[in-house]
Amino acid sequence: MSTNASSPSKHDPEGRLPTWRRVRLWVSSSLLGHLVFFEIICGLPAIIYGVVSNESEGTLTASFATVMVLELIAIVAIAAAAVWYVITVPLIRRTKR
DSSP states (O other): OOTTOOOOOSSOTTSOSOHHHHHHHHHHHOHHHHHHHHIIIIIHHHHHHHHHHHHHHTOOOHHHHHHHHHHHHHHHHHHHHHHIIIIIHHHHHHHHO
């Protein structure tokens, strides 16, 4: 069985693209893809850094960690939506012409 064989999707109806390429197409063509990508690439490292640095300083509490995580999730989601509407959507429209 081929490693490139996968289930069909909107971007790859025949299921022939490698998984990494289908993920890249999904991320670059949907708001949800942008949100997930930004949370993984930007949000997760920021959350880990914040928790580790506050733990090392001895200032980490459960309530502070919860507030920090929720704030970082919101900030990264706003940034992802801004990138989607300001940069990606115009680029998609430009390439469809």
